[in-house]
Structure formats: C-alpha cells, structure tokens
Amino acid sequence: MSIPVSIHAxxxxxxxxxxxxxxxxxxxxxxxxxxxVEQAALVKHExxxxxxAAEVVFTELSALGPNVDVSALFxxxxxxxxxxxxxxxxxxxxTVRASHYALGWKSKYGASDAPVxxxxxxFVEAVARHHFGGAYTVREIACVACGASECRYEVKPGGRxxxxxxxxxxxxxxxxxxxxxATKTSVNEAAIIEACGGLPLAGNHEGRVxxxxxxxxxxxxxxxxxxxxxxxxxxxxxxxxxxLEATRMLLTEAGQVCAFHTFGGIMESAExxxxxxxxxxxxxxxxxxxxxxxxxxxxxxxxxxxLEPGQxxxxxxxxxxxxxxxxxxxxxxxxxxCYLGTGGASGLMxxxxxxxxxxxxxxxxxxxEHTFNDGRFFVAREIECxxxxxxxxxxxxxxx
Amino acid sequence: MTTRRxxxxxxxxxPRGALTAEVxxxxxxxxxxxxxxxVFGDEVWRRLSSLGNTSVFEAxxxxxxxxxxxxxxxxxxxxxxxxxxxxxxxxYLPPTSMRVRHRVEALIIGx
Numbered sequence: 001m002s003i004p005v006s007i008h009a010x011x012x013x014x015x016x017x018x019x020x021x022x023x024x025x026x027x028x029x030x031x032x033x034x035x036x037v038e039q040a041a042l043v044k045h046e047x048x049x050x051x052x053a054a055e056v057v058f059t060e061l062s063a064l065g066p067n068v069d070v071s072a073l074f075x076x077x078x079x080x081x082x083x084x085x086x087x088x089x090x091x092x093x094x095t096v097r098a099s100h101y102a103l104g105w106k107s108k109y110g111a112s113d114a115p116v117x118x119x120x121x122x123f124v125e126a127v128a129r130h131h132f133g134g135a136y137t138v139r140e141i142a143c144v145a146c147g148a149s150e151c152r153y154e155v156k157p158g159g160r161x162x163x164x165x166x167x168x169x170x171x172x173x174x175x176x177x178x179x180x181x182a183t184k185t186s187v188n189e190a191a192i193i194e195a196c197g198g199l200p201l202a203g204n205h206e207g208r209v210x211x212x213x214x215x216x217x218x219x220x221x222x223x224x225x226x227x228x229x230x231x232x233x234x235x236x237x238x239x240x241x242x243x244l245e246a247t248r249m250l251l252t253e254a255g256q257v258c259a260f261h262t263f264g265g266i267m268e269s270a271e272x273x274x275x276x277x278x279x280x281x282x283x284x285x286x287x288x289x290x291x292x293x294x295x296x297x298x299x300x301x302x303x304x305x306x307l308e309p310g311q312x313x314x315x316x317x318x319x320x321x322x323x324x325x326x327x328x329x330x331x332x333x334x335x336x337x338c339y340l341g342t343g344g345a346s347g348l349m350x351x352x353x354x355x356x357x358x359x360x361x362x363x364x365x366x367x368x369e370h371t372f373n374d375g376r377f378f379v380a381r382e383i384e385c386x387x388x389x390x391x392x393x394x395x396x397x398x399x400x
Numbered sequence: 401m402t403t404r405r406x407x408x409x410x411x412x413x414x415p416r417g418a419l420t421a422e423v424x425x426x427x428x429x430x431x432x433x434x435x436x437x438x439v440f441g442d443e444v445w446r447r448l449s450s451l452g453n454t455s456v457f458e459a460x461x462x463x464x465x466x467x468x469x470x471x472x473x474x475x476x477x478x479x480x481x482x483x484x485x486x487x488x489x490x491x492y493l494p495p496t497s498m499r500v501r502h503r504v505e506a507l508i509i510g511x
Contacts, residue, residue: 107427191465194462195459198457270488271469273487278465360434362424
C-alpha cells in the first residue's frame with residue numbers, strides 16, 4: 001500500500017506527513033556521507049548522521065499516525081526492504097535487504113571496513129520510538145557494504161529522551177514572478193514536470209527507484225539540511241574558521257558530484273531521450289531541459305535568469321529546500337547556505353559546456369577529475385541567499 | 401561486478417551496421433549496455449516485448465514534442481528507450497549469460 005505524497009506544485013515541493021521529500025541518487029547520498037565520515041577526528045559522524053535521520057523520520061511517522069506501514073514507506077522511498085517483525089518493546093533486531101546506502105557505497109567506493117547505513121539506523125530508531133514509545137538506540141551490526149548478506153540493526157531501549165522535532169516544510173515565502181529569460185527556450189517545462197510525475201517514482205519490489213538511469217531515493221530534505229548544517233557547526237566548533245571554509249567547499253563539492261552524476265545520468269537516460277531531448281533545438285535548451293527536470297524533483301523552483309552560451313549562467317532558486325530548512329531550523333545566516341544549489345549550478349554548466357554531455361560520455365571518476373581539473377572549468381558562487389535575508393537564492397557559474 | 405566485467409566497462413562494439421553498443425556500469429553494479437546509432441521504431445519494440453512485460457508511458461499525449469517511453473521487464477533484464485528514439489538502455493541483472501545479451505541484440509537488429 002503506498003503512502004500518499006502531497007505535491008505542492010506552486011512551491012515545487014513534495015511532502016509526506018508534512019515533511020518535505022526530494023529526489024537524490026546514491027552518488028550524492030554516499031559522497032555527502034563520506035565527506036562527513038572522513039572528518040571523524042573532528043565531528044561525531046555516527047550520531048550526526050543517525051540522529052538527524054531519527055528526528056525527521058520520527059516527526060513524519062508521528063504525523064502519519066500509529067497505523068502507518070513503516071516498511072512500505074521505507075520501500076516506497078527507495079531505501080530497500082525493511083523487516084521489523086522481530087522488534088518488541090524490549091528491543092531486538094531489524095534487517096534491511098538491498099539497502100540503498102550499502103549497495104550504493106559498494107558500487108561507488110568498494111567494500112567498507114565499517115557499516116555505512118547510518119540513515120537506516122536512524123530510521124529504525126524512529127520506528128521503535130513510534131511503535132513502542134520511549135527511547136531506543138540502534139547500532140548496525142552487519143552491513144552489506146562490509147560483505148554481509150543483509151544489513152542488521154540491533155535495537156536497545158535507552159538513549160535520548162526526546163528527539164528534536166523536524167521543521168517540516170520550513171520557512172516559506174511568496175515568490176516574485178519569473179523573468180522572461182526563464183522561458184526563453186523551446187523546452188516545455190510544464191509538460192516535462194507533468195511527464196516526470198507519470199514516471200514510476202515509488203520503490204519497486206526491491207525497494208529501488210530506477211528512473212532516469214540512476215537509483216534514486218525520495219529522501220527527507222531536512223535530513224540533508226540537518227547533517228550539512230550540523231556538520232559545519234561541529235567543524236567550526238572543533239577547528240575554527242579555517243575548517244569551516246573547508247567544510248563549505250566539501251558540501252559544495254557534494255552538490256557538484258550530485259550534478260555530475262545525477263544530472264549527467266539523467267541526460268544520458270532513456271527518459272531524457274524520450275521526454276526532453278526531442279524538445280532541445282540548441283545547446284542552451286539542454287540547460288533549460290535539465291532545470292525543468294530539477295523542478296520536478298522537489299528542490300524548489302529553479303529558473304535560468306541569464307545564460308551566456310558557454311560562458312556564464314545566472315540561476316535563481318525560489319524556495320530552495322536548503323534555505324527553507326535553514327531558516328526554520330537555524331535562523332538567519334551570515335553566509336550563503338545553498339551548497340547543493342551552488343554545486344548544481346557549476347555542475348550543470350560543466351556537463352553541458354565542458355564535458356559535452358550531449359555526446360554521452362561515460363561518467364566515470366576519472367572523467368569527473370578530468371572535467372573539473374581541465375583549465376577553464378566552471379565554478380559557481382551563491383551571490384544572494386534567502387537564509388541571509390534575500391528574496392531569492394541567486395547563483396552565478398562562470399569559467400575559472 | 402566481477403573483475404572481468406569491470407574491465408569491459410567502457411568497451412564499445414558494433415553488433416551490426418551502424419548500431420553501436422557501449423558497456424557501462426549501472427548504479428547497482430549491473431552491466432548496462434547503451435545501444436545507439438539507429439532509430440528504434442515500433443518493430444524493434446514489438447520484438448523486444450517478447451522478452452517480458454512491457455509498459456508504455458504515452459508521453460506524446462502530454463506533448464507532441466515528446467516520445468513515448470517504453471520499458472520491458474524480463475528475466476534478468478530491464479530494457480528502456482523511446483519509441484522512435486535513438487537510445488536503448490539494457491540493464492543486465494546478474495547473473496547474466498552471454499546468451500541473453502545475444503538474444504537482446506538479435507531482437508534489436510531484427511535477425
């Protein structure tokens with residue numbers, strides 16, 4: 001039985017139980033996680049990654065009520081197949097088959113020395129709290145990424161008394177109208193968004209969402225927000241301003257990795273060949289086509305504000321999920337906070353004008369390195385951000 | 401993915417004529433082969449439909465500038481492409497035999 005997804009077309013968002021959900025593939029999920037895990041000397045990576053999951057999932061389950069089928073939700077979102085049959089009020093064991101994180105990690109980085117499904121641990125913790133009340137802690141004791149046949153989670157009573165509630169859709173504001181440049185294309189954005197809604201976006205019998213040539217998750221937007229912004233808080237607390245700058249570069253690179261693999265995978269997919277490519281008459285239409293697809297992913301409304309072919313992109317995001325979440329959970333910021341948006345802007349331009357994605361190159365790690373180290377690649381910066389008080393988030397991507 | 405298969409990632413070959421096949425790796429380490437260099441019309445999709453369950457997303461009804469998207473789910477394979485499109489993506493789910501690949505390619509070619 002599928003759990004209803006509310007589509008907020010006027011805000012380019014989607015939610016379940018009041019929690020915003022966004023599509024991301026394993027490249028972003030695993031790279032972002034790895035960026036945090038690799039700073040284990042400076043941050044408490046396990047709790048950072050699992051606690052945020054427990055908070056957002058518990059908030060959503062509470063809104064969905066006591067009878068929600070948590071395994072169906074897990075499967076529908078593309079995380080794999082969750083079995084909680086042996087869980088009782090005194091704890092027990094939960095298992096996940098075909099874990100998105102474990103299989104994604106193995107595919108991207110090879111076997112791991114330690115379990116990698118921090119999100120799943122947090123999800124199971126939220127499930128135990130939701131079903132039985134009280135506090136629980138969860139530890140992954142076997143992981144497919146380490147060679148196990150399934151991922152196993154040990155659940156014990158105890159731990160944090162109260163979970164911080166998630167901020168839901170976050171801070172929403174009215175959007176100004178789009179500029180004429182946003183529609184200066186032969187690409188029909190409304191039709192693309194409608195078509196994307198008709199694709200099989202719910203997890204299949206294996207808990208996989210195989211669309212656009214990539215393995216997607218319909219993930220919790222506030223999970224990304226909490227782990228990213230707490231990561232940079234912890235880094236600053238541990239190592240000061242210099243570390244903070246490095247953290248922001250890492251988070252922006254995660255966005256760039258996301259763009260390279262996810263946008264790239266989309267532009268090389270059968271879906272692109274069917275739905276978007278026939279509408280593209282110019283190279284610039286590929287930029288508009290990808291922006292149209294992004295506007296179906298629940299990330300807020302992206303618009304091309306200016307585009308100088310091969311040279312410069314000005315991109316505006318209304319209601320980015322990053323700024324919605326940041327403002328609601330952390331308040332006003334002194335610095336821009338849309339790391340995914342920033343990496344996305346540079347990644348998009350690099351794919352189209354630097355990597356010639358139109359020729360369908362293999363998106364290998366070596367090609368990523370080549371693309372982003374080859375002389376005049378594009379870099380992006382966020383020049384206005386809602387989290388700093390601006391009306392919109394605005395990005396400029398230019399050649400180095 | 402086995403080391404032998406890993407080595408084949410990036411390998412390009414021509415099953416027949418202008419039809420080009422390129423070996424890729426999917427997000428789940430499956431073997432993915434992209435077939436291009438031809439227009440894949442109704443006849444091709446009718447033949448490929450014999451491999452399993454076919455679903456068609458009729459995007460052309462939403463906009464005439466879009467093509468219908470076809471998916472075939474068969475034993476050990478998933479095939480995706482546009483009707484009259486220029487790309488067929490075939491995901492060979494492990495364990496995949498050479499025989500399955502030859503069968504898929506024969507159906508694409510029409511031999």
